[in-house]
Amino acid sequence: MDCAGAPLAGLERRRVEECRLKPDRALRSLEEAEAFLHERGMLTRTPDSALPSLFGACHERPYRSGRGGFAEWPATKYPWFWAMAARDGVYELSVHDGSRLLLTAATAALADPVCRAELEQRQAVDDDPGRLLRHLREAGPSDLEDLKVELGWGSPRLRAARRPLERAGAVVSHSVTTGTGRGGHLHSSLLTRWDQAYPQPASGGGLGELVVAGVFAAVLAPEPELQRWFTWRGRWDDRLVDDLVADGRLSRPAPGWVAAC
Numbered sequence: 001m002d003c004a005g006a007p008l009a010g011l012e013r014r015r016v017e018e019c020r021l022k023p024d025r026a027l028r029s030l031e032e033a034e035a036f037l038h039e040r041g042m043l044t045r046t047p048d049s050a051l052p053s054l055f056g057a058c059h060e061r062p063y064r065s066g067r068g069g070f071a072e073w074p075a076t077k078y079p080w081f082w083a084m085a086a087r088d089g090v091y092e093l094s095v096h097d098g099s100r101l102l103l104t105a106a107t108a109a110l111a112d113p114v115c116r117a118e119l120e121q122r123q124a125v126d127d128d129p130g131r132l133l134r135h136l137r138e139a140g141p142s143d144l145e146d147l148k149v150e151l152g153w154g155s156p157r158l159r160a161a162r163r164p165l166e167r168a169g170a171v172v173s174h175s176v177t178t179g180t181g182r183g184g185h186l187h188s189s190l191l192t193r194w195d196q197a198y199p200q201p202a203s204g205g206g207l208g209e210l211v212v213a214g215v216f217a218a219v220l221a222p223e224p225e226l227q228r229w230f231t232w233r234g235r236w237d238d239r240l241v242d243d244l245v246a247d248g249r250l251s252r253p254a255p256g257w258v259a260a261c
Contacts, residue, residue, distance in 0.1 A: 006253050006259060007253070008220075008257060011219060011253055011259050012220060014219050015219035015220045018219050019040070019056075019217075019218065019219060020056075020057035020059075022059075023059040027059075027080075030084070033054060034084055036054075037090065038104055041104050041106065041213050041216065042103050042107050042213065042217050044101055045101075046073070048099065049221075049228070049229060050218040050221035050225055051096070051217055051221075052217055052218065054080060054084070054102070055077070058074045060074035060075055081102070082175060085174065086174070089104065090102055090103070091103045091105070091107075093108075093169050093172055094166040094167055095111065095115075095169045095230050095232070096229065097167075097230070097231055098163075098166075098167050107210070108198060108202075109202035109204075111205065111210050112194075113206050114205075114206060114207055114232055115169035115194040116201060118168040118169055118194075119169075119170040119171075119193060119194050119195060122164075122165060122168065129161045129162075129164055131161070132158075132161045132165065133170060133193060135147070135150065136192070141192040141193075141196055142190070142191055143176065143188055143189070143191075144158065144188045144189050147191065162191060167231045169194055169232075170193065171193055172191075172192050173189040173190065174190050175189055176188050207230070207235055207236070207240070208249075211226055211229070211230075211244065212244060212249045212250060214226070215250055219260075220257060221258055222256060222258075223241060223256055223257060224256070226241060
């Protein structure tokens with residue numbers, strides 16, 4: 001298809017269909033949800049941009065409508081995000097402006113050069129995030145409780161150190177549940193350096209390639225929104241979209257809109 005000549009209305013219809021924006025396209029099973037992720041390449045958790053959303057595609061009533069926060073998540077399908085994040089070949093990162101984003105292995109390869117560059121840059125700094133990265137390099141993926149003991153930090157200090165690293169893709173975290181010995185359980189997180197989660201450096205990729213993948217996932221997106229999709233704004237070049245259009249990777253079907261070619 002010649003995307004440069006695609007009418008905006010046609011792209012809007014494609015977006016509604018492919019991003020499952022209508023109730024008659026609602027995801028009916030975890031298997032359908034996983035197939036949806038692999039079709040689009042990336043999914044946000046909740047609808048917050050043109051990027052396709054897992055919970056948005058569920059079209060299920062909220063757990064407690066009007067309460068805000070977690071109560072607005074789908075009543076029964078909210079565990080699907082965590083279940084999918086635990087699947088082989090799926091990566092859960094906090095690089096969507098600090099929010100969680102599911103990536104397939106192919107899309108994670110596009111993000112790898114940026115995540116790896118952020119890791120190298122931040123571990124060289126003599127501050128708490130740098131110390132945390134260097135500790136994880138020696139200790140390997142670690143539970144929050146173990147890190148607090150090994151580093152001698154309290155929860156607020158560890159939280160302040162990990163947050164910028166997760167937002168940058170230098171560290172990924174996954175929820176873990178451990179038994180208490182009394183029949184109960186505790187919720188925690190396992191922190192992993194990006195180069196431990198994705199050991200083999202990808203060939204190619206980069207922010208421009210990831211933006212193209214995001215536009216493909218969305219089918220159609222407002223151009224000003226692209227810069228806000230990922231947290232790496234310091235790496236954004238104002239000529240990026242123009243260059244991608246000139247290279248035939250993106251098109252502008254109408255003023256203010258972009259589509260993937």
